[in-house]
Amino acid sequence: MIPVYAGSRVRDAEIPLLRDSSDLSLMRRAADALAHQAVLMLKEHTGRLYGSRVVALVGPGNNGGDGLFALSAMARRGVAVTAVLLASHAHQEGLAALVRAGGRTAAAKALDGLLEECDLLIDAAYGTGLRPGVRLPAIPRHIPVLACDVPSGVDADTGAAADSVIPAERTVTFGALKTGLVVGAGHLVSGRIRVTDLGLNPTLGEPEAWVVQGDDLGLLLDRDLGWSAAGRHKYQRGVLGLLAGSARYPGAAVLSARAAVATGLGLLRTIVPENVAAALTSQVPEAVPLGTDELTALLAHNRRNGREGATRIGAWAIGPGLEDTPETRRHLQQILAANNPCVIDASALAMLEPGEHSQLRILTPHAGELNALLAKAGVRVSPRDIAADPIRWARWAAVAYDCVVLLKGSATICTAPDGYALIVHASTPDLATAGSGDVLTGILGTLLAAANFPATPATVDATALTHRLTDLAAAGALIHAHAGALAAREGTVSAVDLLVELPRAARDLGL
Numbered sequence: 287m288i289p290v291y292a293g294s295r296v297r298d299a300e301i302p303l304l305r306d307s308s309d310l311s312l313m314r315r316a317a318d319a320l321a322h323q324a325v326l327m328l329k330e331h332t333g334r335l336y337g338s339r340v341v342a343l344v345g346p347g348n349n350g351g352d353g354l355f356a357l358s359a360m361a362r363r364g365v366a367v368t369a370v371l372l373a374s375h376a377h378q379e380g381l382a383a384l385v386r387a388g389g390r391t392a393a394a395k396a397l398d399g400l401l402e403e404c405d406l407l408i409d410a411a412y413g414t415g416l417r418p419g420v421r422l423p424a425i426p427r428h429i430p431v432l433a434c435d436v437p438s439g440v441d442a443d444t445g446a447a448a449d450s451v452i453p454a455e456r457t458v459t460f461g462a463l464k465t466g467l468v469v470g471a472g473h474l475v476s477g478r479i480r481v482t483d484l485g486l487n488p489t490l491g492e493p494e495a496w497v498v499q500g501d502d503l504g505l506l507l508d509r510d511l512g513w514s515a516a517g518r519h520k521y522q523r524g525v526l527g528l529l530a531g532s533a534r535y536p537g538a539a540v541l542s543a544r545a546a547v548a549t550g551l552g553l554l555r556t557i558v559p560e561n562v563a564a565a566l567t568s569q570v571p572e573a574v575p576l577g578t579d580e581l582t583a584l585l586a587h588n589r590r591n592g593r594e595g596a597t598r599i600g601a602w603a604i605g606p607g608l609e610d611t612p613e614t615r616r617h618l619q620q621i622l623a624a625n626n627p628c629v630i631d632a633s634a635l636a637m638l639e640p641g642e643h644s645q646l647r648i649l650t651p652h653a654g655e656l657n658a659l660l661a662k663a664g665v666r667v668s669p670r671d672i673a674a675d676p677i678r679w680a681r682w683a684a685v686a687y688d689c690v691v692l693l694k695g696s697a698t699i700c701t702a703p704d705g706y707a708l709i710v711h712a713s714t715p716d717l718a719t720a721g722s723g724d725v726l727t728g729i730l731g732t733l734l735a736a737a738n739f740p741a742t743p744a745t746v747d748a749t750a751l752t753h754r755l756t757d758l759a760a761a762g763a764l765i766h767a768h769a770g771a772l773a774a775r776e777g778t779v780s781a782v783d784l785l786v787e788l789p790r791a792a793r794d795l796g797l
């Protein structure tokens with residue numbers, strides 16, 4: 287997992303070091319890393335270095351200073367470099383270094399002409415010191431862009447981006463990975479990211495979040511892989527209850543059920559409306575239907591004897607395709623009252639009430655559903671606000687509903703009420719397809735059922751439990767993303783394609 291820090295935190299750590307202008311070593315290290323990536327990009331795009339033409343947008347602050355030092359390093363290697371100065375002043379030592387190395391400067395009005403003969407643009411206009419309201423020049427899409435620290439126009443704390451943001455093919459970021467590069471629009475415009483370590487970490491404190499990598503699954507699941515694990519019978523591998531489906535959305539229940547089974551579940555018990563039951567049985571023969579009376583008896587049994595062992599349900603997946611009827615509300619209330627770990631999705635989210643619950647719940651809203659959850663809790667935000675600072679609003683919902691929230695999107699954000707946050711990046715934009723969220727719910731349900739949470743969570747440290755739940759949420763998103771990557775190799779991706787790839791995705795990641 288890679289730690290992530292708010293851009294302003296990194297800036298606060300570096301400013302005292304940068305203020306002493308006699309010591310430019312940090313800036314030179316940053317500039318060297320920038321120049322190195324620029325050289326790689328030039329070789330990739332033009333096949334040569336000597337005689338190629340690089341233009342840099344240079345802003346008035348230290349970000350511009352990085353750009354100027356990088357240009358001077360490239361000028362010394364035979365690259366024709368021009369710094370386009372966007373403001374009336376620029377970093378003095380950087381300018382002097384550029385002039386000494388034989389580089390040129392130009393005014394902003396010369397930019398369009400320079401771009402006509404440009405092999406690479408370095409964007410060193412604004413970094414972590416960006417204020418709102420910036421207006422940046424338009425860059426033709428065919429010109430490769432290398433961003434210095436943060437693509438100009440991106441808020442390095444939140445990922446919000448100005449309309450005129452300059453999307454980058456690569457970003458070299460300094461000191462630490464910044465939140466604005468890994469979520470929201472900032473994530474979409476940063477391209478490939480390289481982090482240059484400047485030795486700031488001891489001064490940065492606790493990370494704001496962690497970006498999850500493919501090989502983190504074992505860590506997130508924290509499973510007992512001892513010899514006894516191989517001796518478990520199906521009930522011990524995990525029994526999941528699924529409350530889903532309606533005449534209007536019969537497919538959602540099937541997708542969640544198939545995903546749960548494909549992720550390696552011991553047993554699936556399903557409560558679906560009568561008119562969905564036949565389709566479910568024919569498409570998911572592994573599922574065992576659960577009647578209303580049996581549900582009541584089983585939950586009572588669970589309350590008395592804990593959740594372990596045969597016939598007891600270890601976790602619930604609730605919501606895909608569910609219709610809001612008195613019967614589904616009754617089932618939901620029964621399940622919630624029994625205090626089982628559950629993943630709650632789709633229309634079931636609208637049936638929840640905010641408040642303290644001290645229960646093992648993962649809510650899986652997309653941005654629109656998060657908006658509705660927050661509104662119900664009295665927090666008035668717009669979808670635009672959520673897009674501009676998704677971690678912040680996912681955390682608000684986690685606090686308001688006292689549970690783990692998994693906010694879906696191109697970057698999935700999993701957060702606990704105390705702010706612990708994990709980020710999982712989608713492998714492909716194709717994951718945004720109908721039914722893909724239902725598949726995720728099934729995966730999460732299986733991970734919860736297999737996790738063997740204690741039957742009386744009140745006796746266990748609540749923070750530790752919500753962190754464990756957050757880890758499992760991220761593990762589910764990781765498996766989902768990897769299934770997407772495998773499916774995308776064959777072409778476009780549908781929810782059924784994800785199901786087909788799930789067993790392999792789970793095994794690839796070490797499940």
Ligand SMILES: NC(=O)C1=CN([C@@H]2O[C@H](COP(=O)(O)OP(=O)(O)OC[C@H]3O[C@@H](n4cnc5c(N)ncnc54)[C@H](OP(=O)(O)O)[C@@H]3O)[C@@H](O)[C@H]2O)[C@@H](O)CC1
Pocket residue numbers: 296297300304312313316345346347348349350351352411412413414415416417418419420421434435436460461462484486
């Ligand atoms: N991480 C590290 O360890 C290291 C970081 N380093 C680098 O330092 C960078 C941070 O530098 P920084 O603090 O000087 O801020 P930066 O982004 O250059 O912008 C500030 C200038 O832009 C101006 N300005 C802002 N918004 C504006 C707007 N909307 N419209 C117009 N103007 C606007 C602002 O104006 P002001 O607000 O003062 O009026 C000010 O003049 C960081 O991103 C990284 O590249 C490395 O050198 C070394 C190690």
Ligand SMILES: Nc1ncnc2c1ncn2[C@@H]1O[C@H](COP(=O)(O)OP(=O)(O)O)[C@@H](O)[C@H]1O
Pocket residue numbers: 632652693694695696698712713714715716717718719720721722723724725726766
């Ligand atoms: N732009 C995107 N790029 C990649 N994945 C995305 C993007 N937008 C959404 N997703 C993912 O697609 C899935 C959609 O879930 P959801 O909206 O619940 O769909 P449905 O209800 O149709 O199943 C989620 O896993 C989400 O993280």
